[in-house]
Amino acid sequence: MLTACRSYEEACRTFRWKIPERYNLAFDVCDRQTMAGADGHRTALIVEAADGGVERHTFHMLRLLSNRLANGLAAMGIAPGDRVAMALPAGLEAAVTLLAVTKMGAVLVPVPLSLGSEPLGWRLADSGARVAVVDPAALPALERARSRLPELERVLAVGGGGGALDLWSELERSSDAFTPLVTPADHPAFIFYPEAACGRPAGVIHAHRAMAGGLPAVEMSLTFFPQFGDIVWTSSEWMGAEALFRAVLPAWHHGVPVVACPGPFDPVQALDLMSRHGVRTAYVPPHHLGALTEAAASRPHAMPRAIASGPEPLDEDLHERVIKVFGVHANEAWGVLESGAVAANLAGLMELRPPSPGRAAPGLSIDAVDERGRPLRAGDRGLLAVSPNAPGSFLGYWGDGAGAARRVNGWLITGRSGFRDLDHYLWPDPPSLPEGAVLVGGCPVQPEEVELALAAHPDVVAAAVLEWTSGELKAFVVAGGRAADAAFTRELQAWVRLTRSPVEVPSRMEFVDELPLSMDGSVRRADLRDRPIRVDAPSPDERWPGKLR
Structure with missing residues (x-):
């Protein structure tokens, strides 16, 4: 557990790991x-x-x-x-x-x-x-x-x-x-x-030690958590590591109550929930924090003692909006799934330099290294790696699985590129998307997997899925003997929701007689992008859809 300190250097100097064997x-x-x-x-x-x-x-x-x-x-x-x-x-x-x-x-x-x-x-x-x-x-x-x-x-x-x-x-x-x-x-x-x-x-x-290994970064991002009267809430889904290791389990470790509300995140309902139950400390990931701040700007709301975010860094604009609306800085705790929370910032203890998520948590070291695990000079871009003494690091991948992280000379190479500056602030690069994936609602989606899901429907002959300019998906479907109407569209959307996930559901569907194919059998997506405008379409979005990426 961290103790309140006057400087980051003092917090690092006085910290000791106390995880029993x-x-x-x-x-x-x-x-x-x-x-x-x-x-x-x-x-x-x-x-x-x-x-x-x-x-x-x-x-x-x-x-x-x-x-x-x-x-x-x-x-x-x-x-x-x-x-x-x-x-x-x-x-x-x-x-x-x-x-x-x-x-x-x-x-x-x-x-x-x-x-x-x-x-x-x-x-x-x-x-x-x-x-x-x-x-x-x-x-x-x-x-x-x-x-x-x-x-x-x-x-x-x-x-x-x-x-x-x-x-x-x-x-x-x-x-x-x-x-x-x-x-x-x-x-x-x-x-x-x-x-x-x-x-x-x-x-x-x-x-079992993973939660305790992330406590220094979590407690720092929540402004020396816990404090008297703290009540914790997170907008993250409990089935993810971030919610459990950054909010729920640290709270119970310190005997602090946790507020839970089943159901999807809604910023207005979240603000009311925080007010009703006196939430003083909250972990809110970046894609929720922006919506929560926007909703709070136009309605009465609770004023929490501390707000933490992560794992992705916040930009300067969101930092400014949060402090204007909530009266406190949004601190950050950074780390990948394999490492847990290993870096953090805390307004007042150190200078905030967005979009840097701060410095290594007390008890840890983070550096940029080359492919062989050799540390690089400050400012040189490499792979961000965590020191061998990090108790929150993962044990490995399950079975025969392989991922981006690996250990070299004891250091955990996180698989994320970036650099460390002379003041030991970290500057991670944005995460790269898997090949062929697109971002929909902030989540990576493989259009090919959505195509396979649609094609598996008994009344679909073939399907192609493209990304829309607004960050949505549009499907071109060849129906097999079914009326191409709104009811069939809703049925196919429910099918994708059942077999894949809600974020992968195409928000637009167009039924076609056939898909344009190349000599090798692949879909000519450029031809789908250049399809003429449907002046008879029932929706204005379909009559003038704009350009596809």
Whole structure:
């Protein structure tokens, strides 16, 4: 834990790592909060439902419920090292599952709730998950992928149905007495996959110590977190590493309540939520922070004590708008999925130099190195690498997976290029897109994968997908015997949502008699871009669509 300091140099000089060799994450963030004189009846989780109902859960309640689930999973044959997948919204069920799986030494595989059957199936098949705990909304996608998941033995869902066991019925049948496994600090606890649906990414294995390894950067970005009266909220989805390692788990480590609200992010609703529950510290990623700041500029809102963002750096304009609207700087915590949070800035402790995310967190060193891991001079661009003593770094990729990060001479090369200046500020380059991918709503999308999803529909002969100038997708579809009307368009959009993800759904569709093909059978996309304007189209956007990229 960082102590309040007057300078960055003092924070680095006085910091010492204190992660024990035997360390279980769930015991630290939950069970410990109910022992040794600690008040286990303090509020740990505040959940506001869509209908406005509010439930408050104490650390003692989370401990007993997670004990029940741990016993239930053990009765199903789950042992230390086995993988358990989780696709749940922010709330009680997600908290209980997270704590239960990690306290028994199994490995949790969080999967975003929005993923369709193809990316969901890949993550469960690649990780070899034996049990999945899911929200009822994920059951249709899981059912489509089930035939490709031979290792998946049981599915638990809230309310059951669709071949799944009822989660709460399993809890009622199990004992609330369970002793957390005393795990080594480097025992695997999580397998994280990128939140975007595109591709078949490798799973990133993180140990029980990963959250503690990122605490210096997180506590610095949240202005020497915790402070008296802090209540934490994040707009990030709980099924991602950023939400868990930068907000939820650090809060519980310090005995601080967390506010959760299931459902997609809405800036106006988020501001009201923060006001109703007295949120004083918030982690908001850049693509949410801009919308939140814009909404706050025109309505009354809470004034948080600290706002943290990341992992991507903020530009100077957004920094200025945040301080104008909220009265505090948006500090940043930087790092890739493999490294965790390893760098941060803090207004008042150091000069903010956007778009630099700051300097290496206390206890760590970050440098630009060449391909052989040799440090470069200040100002020379290379690969950003983290020092060998970083406890938050990943253990490796799952199975035969390969990714951009690797270790050379003990240093973790993050796979991100950039440089360090003479004052040790980091200047990472923007992340590169996978070959053939485009950005839609801030997420990488492979149009070819959307084409394959459309072509798999029984009433589609062929499809081609192009990027639109407004950052949307347009599909050209050859229908097979179906009326090319609005109802069929909505059916195809629902199909892509079920099989891929909502962000990959083409917002525009045009039905054509055939796709223009080259001699080698590939689609001539330039011909689709040059198609004449449809003066008879029902939508003004279709009559005058503008130029395609």
